[in-house]
Amino acid sequence: MRELSEIDIRTSFMNCSKGEAFRIMVPVGLEHLDWERRDYLGWQDPKAPQRAYLVTWRGDEPVGIVLRRADPVASRARFQMCSLCQTPQPADSVALFVAPRSGDAGRNGNTIGTYLCVGLNCSAHVRVEPPVSEIQPDPSAVVASKIEGLLNRLDGFLAKVDSV
Numbered sequence: 212m213r214e215l216s217e218i219d220i221r222t223s224f225m226n227c228s229k230g231e232a233f234r235i236m237v238p239v240g241l242e243h244l245d246w247e248r249r250d251y252l253g254w255q256d257p258k259a260p261q262r263a264y265l266v267t268w269r270g271d272e273p274v275g276i277v278l279r280r281a282d283p284v285a286s287r288a289r290f291q292m293c294s295l296c297q298t299p300q301p302a303d304s305v306a307l308f309v310a311p312r313s314g315d316a317g318r319n320g321n322t323i324g325t326y327l328c329v330g331l332n333c334s335a336h337v338r339v340e341p342p343v344s345e346i347q348p349d350p351s352a353v354v355a356s357k358i359e360g361l362l363n364r365l366d367g368f369l370a371k372v373d374s375v
């Protein structure tokens with residue numbers, strides 16, 4: 212993805228107030244991140260671990276959303292699937308995150324929930340190359356199609372949050 216600056220990030224949030232966006236703890240060292248190997252920037256709030264942020268590009272516009280991690284529900288499932296990268300993982304590595312919708316809908320309590328990797332590290336998961344096999348002779352093609360799938364699902368998720 213294209214690099215994001217702190218200004219890009221602060222002006223990107225579609226589902227929180229300007230004041231709130233100004234107070235968000237933006238990761239330090241943005242210029243040292245490996246942007247080539249990311250499809251979005253995601254991080255947890257160091258002061259409030261239930262809060263998380265996800266920022267990406269929609270064309271030339273940076274778009275970001277504020278997420279809240281829902282309390283875990285007791286479940287006997289050993290594996291869970293992240294809805295963005297669709298990687299099955301140990302159940303505690305995936306959690307339900309809730310995003311207020313943008314605009315009036317969100318202010319009225321309307322939210323969109325989705326299961327995401329707790330570490331918001333889908334980009335790393337989709338880049339794990341499968342071993343070469345008869346059905347998957349080209350691991351890099353598998354990775355390319357997983358990245359495309361992640362980007363499509365991310366776009367769909369952002370569109371659902373964006374109620375304006």
Ligand SMILES: [Zn+2]
Nearest residue numbers: 293296328333
């Ligand atoms: Zn994921």
